[in-house]
Amino acid sequence: MSKRCPGCGQMNDDSRIFCSSCGKPLDAQLRLIQDLEKQKKAPQKESTAPRRDDDDDYVPSSVQKEKKSPLPWVILGLAVVVAVVLWFILK
Numbered sequence: 298m299s300k301r302c303p304g305c306g307q308m309n310d311d312s313r314i315f316c317s318s319c320g321k322p323l324d325a326q327l328r329l330i331q332d333l334e335k336q337k338k339a340p341q342k343e344s345t346a347p348r349r350d351d352d353d354d355y356v357p358s359s360v361q362k363e364k365k366s367p368l369p370w371v372i373l374g375l376a377v378v379v380a381v382v383l384w385f386i387l388k
Contacts, residue, residue: 303328 299308304321315322322328 299310300313300323301308302316302319302321302323304316305319307316307318309317309323313323314327322331
């Protein structure tokens, strides 16, 4: 019995691990290992999986978070304090 190459269709002896014509692996497990190694080396694409509700730390890598200044909040807080103080003084 002989093995048929999944790449080129060439018939090979049972003792062969790689195709004598194109060099592709004949063993399904060896092909799987090589495919997994190629996937590890390939650049990873961003996942398009939907965001889960319990995943609070999820930030897509393509989105850059900008550091926002606390200055508007400080100014708002001071304005509220001044308004309260003026309200008590002018009352």
